[in-house]
C-alpha cells in the first residue's frame with residue numbers, strides 16, 4: 001500500500017504543527033515530522049492525534065535525509081513548482097513544507113525530487129498548515145487516475161472495501 005508522510009522545515013508555530021498533524025491523520029498519512037524544531041504538543045487536540053500517527057523530529061536537514069523512508073520520493077511544497085492541479089503524486093511520497101518565516105531554502109529545494117505549488121486566485125502564499133492540508137487532500141481525493149487514490153473507499157465511515165464479517 002502506498003504511504004506518505006508530511007513535515008515542516010523550521011516551523012515557528014506549534015499551532016500549525018497541530019493543525020497539520022490533525023489533517024494528516026484525517027487523510028491517512030503514515031506520519032508527520034519537523035526538521036529543526038521540536039513540537040511540544042497541544043493539550044487541546046480533540047482527536048488526540050499523537051495516539052494515532054507518529055510525529056518525529058529531525059535535528060537538521062541532513063539528519064532528515066539520512067533517515068527518510070527508503071524508496072520514498074521527496075516532494076517539496078513551495079511556490080515555483082508544478083501546479084498542484086497538474087501534479088501526479090508519487091506512490092511513496094514524503095512532502096516537505098517550509099516554515100512560516102523563510103519558506104524552503106534553495107539548498108533544500110535542490111535536494112527535492114519534485115516541487116509542487118498551489119495555485120491561488122488572489123495572493124499566492126497560504127498558511128503552511130493549510131498548504132499541506134490542500135496537498136494531502138489532493139493526493140487522496142484528487143481525480144488524477146492514480147491507482148492508489150480511491151476516494152470512495154476512504155470516506156470516513158465507508159467500509160465498503162472491507163470484507164464482510166463472518167456470519
Ligand SMILES: C[S@@+](CC[C@H](N)C(=O)[O-])C[C@H]1O[C@@H](n2cnc3c(N)ncnc32)[C@H](O)[C@@H]1O
Pocket residue numbers: 077078079080096097098099100101102103104116117118119120124125126127128129131
Ligand atoms: C507562509 S509560507 C512562507 C512564506 C514566506 N514568508 C516566504 O515568502 O517564503 C510557508 C510555507 O507554506 C507553503 N506554501 C504557502 N503557499 C504556497 C503555495 N502557493 N505553493 C506552495 N507552497 C506554499 C510552503 O511550503 C511555504 O514554505
